[in-house]
Amino acid sequence: MTDNAAASSVPAGLWAVRLGAIIWFLLIVGCLMALPVMLDATWLLVAAAVVLALLAGALWAFLRRLISSRHGRFGHDWLKGGLAAFFVLCIAIAAPIYYIAVKTETDPALLPRAVLTNGEKTVVYQGMMHIGTERFYKQVVYDAEKALSDGYVLYYEGVQPNPEGDKWFADNLAGGGDLSDNYRKLGEMCGLQFQLGYFDLLEKDKAVHPQSHVTADVDTLQMKQEYDRLMASDPEFAAAFQAEQAAQSNAGGDMAGAMGFLDNLTEGQKKLSGYVCRFMMSRVAKGNGEARQIDKVILDFRNRKLAERILADPHDKIYITYGAHHLEGILPLLQQADPRWRVESVSWIRPVEAPEQFEASL
Structure with missing residues (x-):
């Protein structure tokens, strides 16, 4: 069996699971890198991100129940959406600091x-x-x-x-x-x-x-x-x-x-x-x-x-x-x-x- 044939035999749902796992991995790593920056600034940033993530997760769970017939328990969707929102918020907050740090080192003044x-x-x-x-x-x-x-x-x-x-x-x-x-x-x-x-x-x-x-x-x-x-x-x-x-x-x-x-x-x-x-x-x-x-x-x-x-x-x-x-x-x-x-x-x-x-x- 050729590689192309083997790839085509993988169910589409399995590819979705693999892609989802990669995305979650990147979000977790990004959040772990962002947390030290946020805590250096103030713990209030982390607290604010938690509150906003909980609200975003609740909104996501509510909307999913409205627009999709395939949904799990509300609590499960809330937790999953809230975690994703928290990871994204942390990355967005810390990204400017990482950008300017990398920019200063890779494009130095002379x-x-x-x-x-x-x-x-x-x-x-x-x-x-x-x-x-x-x-x-x-x-x-x-x-x-x-x-x-x-x-x-x-x-x-x-x-x-x-x-x-x-x-x-x-x-x-x-x-x-x-x-x-x-x-x-x-x-x-x-x-x-x-x-x-x-x-x-x-x-x-x-x-x-x-x-x-x-x-x-x-x-x-x-x-x-x-x-x-x-x-x-x-x-x-x-x-x-x-x-x-x-x-x-x-x-x-x-x-x-x-x-x-x-x-x-x-x-x-x-x-x-x-x-x-x-x-x-x-x-x-x-x-x-x-x-x-x-x-x-x-x-x-x-x-x-x-x-x-x-x-x-x-x-x-x-x-x-x-x-x-x-x-x-x-x-x-x-x-x-x-x-x-x-x-x-x-x-x-x-x-x-x-x-x-x-x-x-x-």
């Missing part, structure tokens, strides 16, 4: 390490994020130390304080409170690290060779002055910035307040928020966000100042650690001053990934 040159001066531009993995920052610091030994001058990003602009900066651009503290708390929520702690490793060389370490950024007063200029001369900027501020206020206040709310989460909720946070940070690193008028201050203005500093610097080798989104604006500015500027090479590094956890026994 930051450039671009070598720019005009034939006379070489600039190594290492794109940065304010929070990332320990491995990412250690690799950047290692590269920076090597660049120092090769005779490069290090440029650092970091808006400098100025008493006349600090309050404006904190209220309008830093999300309220201290920006470094906010980033540090955000890093804790994401299961990531704040960058400044790792650059402390270069302090010893900075003390010996201060001329090789340059904070190549503007101060808060300069940013405020640019903001004031745009508010007075650019109606589109003024209207959009006011709308953005109103939207932020309606969405729940400043960043410091949001960080305070996160302090009250349970350990399980913090773990889940870490998945969401790393997903969002990956999107930010990829540039998946709408352009904002305030970028004229945060990006465009600082890009111009950094390009001017690079062009005026007498050193022929500069290593820059700066936000990755600045690179696409800085290169055209350099090329406007000297068309010979070009990208000589680019390599990529991953800044965001799930924290590594190792367990063993002696």
